[in-house]
Amino acid sequence: MTDDSFSRRSRTVQALGRIDETTRAVVPPIHVATTYIRDPDNAYSSGYVYGRPDNATIREAQDVLAMLEDAHGGAMLFGSGMAAATAVFRALDPGDHVVAPKVMYWALRHWLAGEATRWGLRIDFVATEDPDALRAAVIPGETKLVWVESPANPLWSVTDIAQAARIAHDAGARLAIDSTCASPVHTRPLTLGADIVMHAATKILNGHSDVVAGALAFATQDAFTDRVAMIRKGEGAILGPFEAYLLIRGMRTLHLRAERQAASALALATRLQAHPDVAQVLYPGLPDHPGHAIAARQMENGFGFMLSIRVRGGVEAAIATAAQVKLWKRATSLGGVESLIEHRASIEGEGTPCPDDLLRLSTGIEDAEDLFADLDRALRAAQG
Numbered sequence: 001m002t003d004d005s006f007s008r009r010s011r012t013v014q015a016l017g018r019i020d021e022t023t024r025a026v027v028p029p030i031h032v033a034t035t036y037i038r039d040p041d042n043a044y045s046s047g048y049v050y051g052r053p054d055n056a057t058i059r060e061a062q063d064v065l066a067m068l069e070d071a072h073g074g075a076m077l078f079g080s081g082m083a084a085a086t087a088v089f090r091a092l093d094p095g096d097h098v099v100a101p102k103v104m105y106w107a108l109r110h111w112l113a114g115e116a117t118r119w120g121l122r123i124d125f126v127a128t129e130d131p132d133a134l135r136a137a138v139i140p141g142e143t144k145l146v147w148v149e150s151p152a153n154p155l156w157s158v159t160d161i162a163q164a165a166r167i168a169h170d171a172g173a174r175l176a177i178d179s180t181c182a183s184p185v186h187t188r189p190l191t192l193g194a195d196i197v198m199h200a201a202t203k204i205l206n207g208h209s210d211v212v213a214g215a216l217a218f219a220t221q222d223a224f225t226d227r228v229a230m231i232r233k234g235e236g237a238i239l240g241p242f243e244a245y246l247l248i249r250g251m252r253t254l255h256l257r258a259e260r261q262a263a264s265a266l267a268l269a270t271r272l273q274a275h276p277d278v279a280q281v282l283y284p285g286l287p288d289h290p291g292h293a294i295a296a297r298q299m300e301n302g303f304g305f306m307l308s309i310r311v312r313g314g315v316e317a318a319i320a321t322a323a324q325v326k327l328w329k330r331a332t333s334l335g336g337v338e339s340l341i342e343h344r345a346s347i348e349g350e351g352t353p354c355p356d357d358l359l360r361l362s363t364g365i366e367d368a369e370d371l372f373a374d375l376d377r378a379l380r381a382a383q384g
Helices: 008-013 056-069 079-091 106-119 130-138 161-170 221-235 242-249 255-274 291-299 314-324 343-349 367-384
Strands: 075-078 097-101 122-126 143-149 174-178 198-200 214-218 276-281 306-311 341-342 358-362
Touching: 008 056, 008 255, 056 075, 056 214, 056 242, 075 079, 075 221, 079 143, 079 198, 079 214, 079 221, 079 255, 097 358, 106 242, 130 161, 161 174, 198 358, 214 343, 242 291, 255 276, 255 367, 314 341, 314 358, 314 367, 341 343, 341 367, 343 358
Parallel strands: 097 122, 097 143, 143 174, 174 198
Antiparallel strands: 075 214, 198 214, 276 306, 306 358, 341 358
16 A cells, blocks of 8 residues: 555545455455355354455545545545435434535435425525625534535535535534535545535546446544444445446546636636636636635635536527537536536526526637637627
């Protein structure tokens, strides 16, 4: 294993530097067994019993993520980002009060407004980037979880994580951060006071659009984390070993990809601000973004790979722009090495806070000049 004195970048590149003792391979093997031999005394000295709650390849990937997030309570991998996120809410008790953002990942917001309330949670959606609104929404002794997404998909509002942690903790609540669009390269919420970090590991952690996975990282191990682990075990929500292996492969290049993608996103956002067919650019790296000062304080190595543009001419022009691109790909998801464009309001449907003239852009690792030229041509063509 690599020495803790080395940087997180170096330890991630080497997947913590573990060497397979049998073959001396530098790449960790994939362990696919579902069951394990008992000892003669009926114990399991290997530490493995059955594949549903545990797996050696999954442990390897969890350890890399725990190191990246400074997660002293460890990390857990799930079969999807939704499985990871909902496990946190399922670990609460019916009747508990939860505060969540008005603007957040739409699938989770839809689940919270539907299944979570049917199950018995009380959910209030507020502008978590507004500390006064957040403070007013939290009920001391009743609020058990404050859920924040920063930057928040798809408008990229920024919440002050340290301040949100103080507000949550003063009320006796935990703070969980969806940090999917920041990644550990740009933000480490646990070091800012958060209790739980969630990642849709499908996105930039893996980075190659070939794995569906989710992850949780914890500041401490306690009864709540144990309950989350029991939910993962009981509901069979653990990630598969092959997907865990691919996730390890993806994380080994995370720093290179994330920093390149953030640099390209900033270059695109800056140039698109001056584009005659763009009404507004939403990106926390721009100095005039409402959350820029907070982002500059709690983000490092760039401001992330996601941005949105509002197209002059409204919904028709926005959809037409997406139809004209060649290098950008019209597809859902984000964080991969390929750049994606999406008319987000069409996906989210009725009730979305997303403006209908908005295009969400996930910046990949292609040449930034090519990305701008392709988008510039599409914008001009859409205007006729």
